[in-house]
Amino acid sequence: MTLLHFATFAFWVLIGFAAVNALCTTFSLVALFRHRRETPDDDNLPRVAVLLCLRGADPNLAGGLRRLMKQQYPDYEVFIVIDSDTDPAWGVVKQSADNAEGKSTACQVHVSTLRQRLETCSLKCSSLVQLLDQIDDSFEVVVLADSDLESHSTWLRELVAPLADPRVGASFGNRWFLPSRGWMGSLVRQVCNAIGVVTMHLGQIPWGGSLAIRASVVKESGLRETLTRSIVDDGPVRVALKKQGLRLQFVPSLLMANREDCDLRFAHSFLTRQLKWTQTYMSSQWPIMLVYTLGVLGIYMATLVLAIGCVLIGYHVEAFWFAAGAAIYSGAVMTLWFLLDVAARRIIRAQGEPVPSILGVQLLKLPLAMLLAVVVHVSAMICATLLRRVIWRGVTYEVHGPSEVHLLSDGVMTASLEPANVSL
Structure with missing residues (x-):
């Protein structure tokens, strides 16, 4: 397989992944907008x-x-x-x-x-x-x-x-x-x-x-x-x-x-812990989730690197296919996220809760945040798969399965106020 063939292959794979993500997200969007x-x-x-x-x-x-x-x-x-x-x-x-x-x-x-x-x-x-x-x-x-x-x-x-x-x-x-x-x-x-x-x-x-x-x-x-x-x-x-x-x-x-x-650091720890719970209680589905996620994000990250590399060495046709695949996938993911965010803000506003504006400095940071989210998500999934000891609110646990949990260390939090049993 030549580099050009691989570039076109990566392009269509990313298009396929974008279509699958769009299909899955659409079900949630329909539920959120029709709530x-x-x-x-x-x-x-x-x-x-x-x-x-x-x-x-x-x-x-x-x-x-x-x-x-x-x-x-x-x-x-x-x-x-x-x-x-x-x-x-x-x-x-x-x-x-x-x-x-x-x-x-x-x-x-x-x-x-x-x-x-x-x-x-x-x-x-x-x-x-x-x-x-x-x-x-x-x-x-x-x-x-x-x-x-x-x-x-x-x-x-x-x-x-x-x-x-x-x-x-x-x-x-x-x-x-x-x-x-x-x-x-x-x-x-x-x-x-x-x-x-x-x-x-x-x-x-x-x-x-x-x-x-x-x-x-x-x-x-x-x-x-x-x-x-x-x-x-x-x-x-x-x-x-x-x-x-x-x-x-x-x-x-x-x-x-x-x-x-x-x-x-906290975001990575939080995501790792959440994925560890998923891996623990959905062990039969976890390999499929792991392979799919690592496959999607791995190809996406490789495509970005190869697009830049091809530009530097003058392979412009190959660079175009790599860049086009990454751009379309990025655009699809960002669009889906924005639609979810709009639906979520609409629901929260209907609850009578204040909703901050989506415009401003945070919006400018989002493209970088999405790139970092790819790295963090890949790392968190790998850690969740291999991790056996989890620290949660200062307490260390060893988790080997849904019914195999051991409390290893318990740091008791302190305050200056005396406790009591109360009924309000």
């Missing part, structure tokens, strides 16, 4: 227990707690477990409790400290096991929420609405990063997250940060026992529903804004 906010009547809403596990005080935790306590939902309670007696989250929770005194809140909130730190699962799963033991049979739906979730007033109604269909065992939203400062790491994570949103939608992979599950599914599937041997909460939920023949329902109207910024 409808479902808010059932009070009479049709089940009793809900919202479970929240806290380790450390996230920047937006106070606002998130305030929003969670004021949902437009007739019958729900919030159950919180804080990682340790000295955790900084106690200060934020106490302040939220003080601010709530004398004011009408939509729910009762129960707060306690994590009592048993299991060594066969993550600390978050240990907390969830404790919370599941706290709730009684009167709750028909269990909702998992993350500490960085900034819910709007009808979030809980919209999340629970799909469960009116008996074929749906769980429903979930997702997050869309809208960084305020536009650090390069934040933009790279924002770009990579778009791939995740599409993949999770098509593959019915739930996000545990905004996930509603039928209480009957939790009980009948033995989810509590499964969590005692798990690294995350959402992966086991997907497995449990698949075994019971129930569907997972993505709720497009619950694409939630995350406004946190990060550097490139």
